[in-house]
Amino acid sequence: MRRLGALGGLGALGLRGRIVGALVLTAAVTLAVAALGLLPPLERRLRDAELRALVDKAVELRGGFESLDGHQLAINSNALGGLGLELVRTSGASEVYLLDSAHALRLRTADRATAAADPFDDVAEARRGRRLVASSVTHEGDEVVRVAIPLRIDGGLYVLAARKQVSEIRDAVGVVRRAFGTAALSGLAIALLLGLGLAATLVRRLRRLRDATVNLAEHGPVDEVPADRNRDxxxxxxxxxxxxxxxxxxxxxxxxxxxxxxxxxxxxxxxxxxxxxxxxxxxxxxxxxxxxxxxxxxxxxxxxxxxxxxxxxxxxxxxxxxAEVALRREPVELGELSRAVLAEFELGAGPGERRPAPVLDEDGRGEDGVWALADPGAVAQILRILLDNAMRASPDDTPVHVSLRPPPGDGPAALIVRDEGPGVPPQEREAVFRRFSRGTGASGGGFGLGLAIGRELAERMGGSLVLEEAGPPGATFTLRLPVPPPHDHDGDDDGGAASA
Ligand SMILES: Nc1ncnc2c1ncn2[C@@H]1O[C@H](COP(=O)(O)OP(=O)(O)OP(=O)(O)O)[C@@H](O)[C@H]1O
Ligand SMILES: [Mg+2]
Missing domain, CATH: 1.10.287.130 (Signal transduction histidine kinase, dimerisation/phosphotransfer (DHp) domain)
Structure with missing residues (x-):
């Protein structure tokens, strides 16, 4: 008992630990996977959206720049400045530049210090490749999206460059990340609490069951098991x-x-x-x-x-x-088997006994006999029990009939034992089948076990033993037995008829 208790304690702890661990681990892994799968792509998408918007606005104003003439291309002319400021206003760019073919600045919307720090490598690339270059870089600790567009103005090759600081994206993602952290911590705390609660209830219920099992093993089935109404x-x-x-x-x-x-x-x-x-x-x-x-x-x-x-x-x-000792299950010809049992009673009747031996009604049986799938020894025993009862219950000068009914359709085969005695009183009809139950009209000597054995054997063979309700005076007991599949007894047929 102590050993069991110790083991049970360990097991309970183990189960609790495992449930809580599994819940917390699931919550942690889910949140980590969600954070990894969400935050970096979110940051990338926001940056891409900013870059695309900057490129769109720069491309929109490209026509304006390309329609300028020689005068308007003077350094920081009004026309140039106007277009530059327009781009700043519409795209939110922090800096806009126009560089000529000698890489000299014709337009600069930012102050000199910033312009000097700009490497303009994308401008060189755009000029070389004669194509639009859009990129995002980290420039002196700031996130920057930038675009460089080659332009053909008044016969010369110019490059329009725009830069936009997008550091606020990182701030926004930072906010989401912090919210995620909070959510993760609360999720873990809830998982922990739920896990502890769930495990405690489960372990308590399992312990109750274990105690009941130990109780059953030690004291037998005396106490009621505590009720557990949970539908799980x-x-x-x-x-x-x-x-x-x-x-x-x-x-x-x-x-x-x-x-x-x-x-x-x-x-x-x-x-x-x-x-x-x-x-x-x-x-x-x-x-x-x-x-x-x-x-x-x-x-x-x-x-x-x-x-x-x-x-x-x-x-x-x-x-x-x-003990449920196995019974045989084989095709049995009930006519042949009944004649063998009836012969025992004829011998038993002997010269001293006055009463006529029971008879087998030969009519009503098919040519092939009546076949059942059963244990021959058990069927013979049931027939002996029924005949013994009938002979004891009925007057000596009345006959006892045994008859057989072939199965109607695929129903069971029937063996019927009928006597002309006083019958069984209606109120005892079921009681007589109980162990040690003798009828009130029983002529002494029996133990009240015959019918109980008969019925239990019949049911073990998949059949039944019943006392018929109505009918002629006397008692009629019917033993019903399952029939073998049609082809099963074909081979035995001749043998059965010959030995009969
Ligand atoms: N053919 C019958 N006619 C009238 N009563 C019967 C008949 N067969 C059985 N009974 C009643 O059913 C009771 C139970 O029968 P059962 O065969 O179980 O026990 P038993 O014959 O009294 O004793 P045992 O068979 O153990 O020697 C009998 O005591 C009797 O009262
Ligand atoms: Mg009996």
């Missing part, structure tokens, strides 16, 4: 466990009742047998034996011994049924 797998497990506990409890009760009844049934004949033998022994010791009386006592003792033998056999049958 652990709840299902708890309910299945409770159902199993209840079943075990019922079986245990049934077993106790059975053992109590069986030992009572055994004690009575054993006591009476011992009494008779002691009396006989006493008489023998005192030499006052009356031969006639002694024979009667021996006969009574023998009857008790036979009764004990029958009880032992019945109890053995029941224990085999309870």
């Amino acid at each position: 797998e652990v709840g299902d497990l708890a309910r299945s466990f409770a159902a199993m506990q209840r079943r075990l409890h019922q079986q245990e009760e049934a077993r106790r009742a059975f053992v109590a009844t069986a030992s009572h049934e055994l004690r009575t004949p054993v006591a009476s047998l011992r009494g008779m033998l002691e009396l006989l022994d006493d008489e023998l010791a005192h030499g006052e034996v009356d031969g006639e009386e002694a024979r009667r006592q021996v006969a009574r003792a023998l009857a008790q011994a036979r009764r004990l033998g029958r009880l032992a056999a019945d109890l053995l049958d029941l224990s085999r049924i309870d």
